[in-house]
Amino acid sequence: MSEQAIEVQDEGGVVRLTVNRPKALNALNSEVIAALAAALDDLEARGDLRAVLITGAGEKAFVAGADITEMRDKSAVEARDFAGQAQATLKRLEALPVPVVALVNGFCLGGGCELALACDWAVASDNAVFGQPEVLLGVIPGFGGTQRLPRRVGPAMALDLVTTGRKIDANEALRIGLVNRVMSQAELEDYAAELTKQLGGNGPQAVRGAKQAVHDGLDQDLDSALALETSLFALCFAGDEQREGMSAFVEKRKPNF
Numbered sequence: 567m568s569e570q571a572i573e574v575q576d577e578g579g580v581v582r583l584t585v586n587r588p589k590a591l592n593a594l595n596s597e598v599i600a601a602l603a604a605a606l607d608d609l610e611a612r613g614d615l616r617a618v619l620i621t622g623a624g625e626k627a628f629v630a631g632a633d634i635t636e637m638r639d640k641s642a643v644e645a646r647d648f649a650g651q652a653q654a655t656l657k658r659l660e661a662l663p664v665p666v667v668a669l670v671n672g673f674c675l676g677g678g679c680e681l682a683l684a685c686d687w688a689v690a691s692d693n694a695v696f697g698q699p700e701v702l703l704g705v706i707p708g709f710g711g712t713q714r715l716p717r718r719v720g721p722a723m724a725l726d727l728v729t730t731g732r733k734i735d736a737n738e739a740l741r742i743g744l745v746n747r748v749m750s751q752a753e754l755e756d757y758a759a760e761l762t763k764q765l766g767g768n769g770p771q772a773v774r775g776a777k778q779a780v781h782d783g784l785d786q787d788l789d790s791a792l793a794l795e796t797s798l799f800a801l802c803f804a805g806d807e808q809r810e811g812m813s814a815f816v817e818k819r820k821p822n823f
């Protein structure tokens with residue numbers, strides 16, 4: 567397995583993962599999924615992780631889907647195993663205790679859109695194209711798209727996209743809430759640098775607590791979720807970060823987390 571299928575760069579605990587198959591528009595084959603799983607083995611073991619940014623190599627694609635050439639001759643059992651393996655890997659990515667952000671720099675189709683949906687939020691360059699075109703190939707999304715897309719954009723819009731297979735541009739993706747912001751490719755690089763600074767500079771335990779509160783709370787009724795928030799809020803006062811953050815404010819200096 568080539569270790570380069572996913573490139574890993576670390577800047578002070580903010581790790582950038584780049585899907586690196588630009589000649590195939592970064593299509594997800596079994597090698598890429600295995601490389602992503604291997605990268606996650608490392609990331610999950612790190613106590614100093616602050617955030618993860620995911621993008622695609624080159625200027626044309628984030629990820630243009632699962633690899634169609636590899637998928638074409640799979641049996642039903644092989645397809646189930648591959649989809650199961652990819653789903654489990656994306657679940658691990660989603661479950662990282664730090665923010666995971668998709669920097670969508672071009673085509674974001676099929677499994678690529680499902681990868682972006684497994685991230686906490688996504689931003690896109692203005693040339694990005696989104697879609698779940700699986701029905702055009704005689705299949706349905708298999709990396710979580712039928713489940714995460716309706717949770718992000720609502721069931722009607724998700725059904726529109728997964729049953730027509732139509733592609734949408736970055737501005738429509740913004741309008742339906744699939745991405746948070748749209749910018750030029752150059753600005754996307756600036757945004758990545760800004761996020762690296764912001765997420766690398768904030769209190770790491772507070773950032774983890776904020777993600778945990780949102781993620782775990784969404785699976786609960788409001789009263790239980792509010793109780794969870796209270797516990798996680800109180801926990802902030804049991805560590806050093808709260809004292810440092812509030813002392814820095816009072817002393818008119820930058821906090822050192």
Ligand code: CO8
Pocket residue numbers: 589590591593630631632633634635637644645646648649673675676677678699700703706707708709
């Ligand atoms: N798989 C494999 N190769 C791909 C893929 C892909 N998904 N997308 C692009 N490529 C390859 C092309 O074959 C081409 O290779 P080559 O140069 O060797 O001919 C190279 O990338 C460049 O692509 P194009 O020449 O087609 O570039 P264009 O600019 O003309 O078109 C498109 C770009 C519109 C993105 C076009 O490539 C395209 O339509 N790609 C396929 C998009 C798609 O249908 N994606 C969904 C795939 S299905 C899926 O993701 C299911 C997920 C669940 C799987 C469950 C597992 C069992």
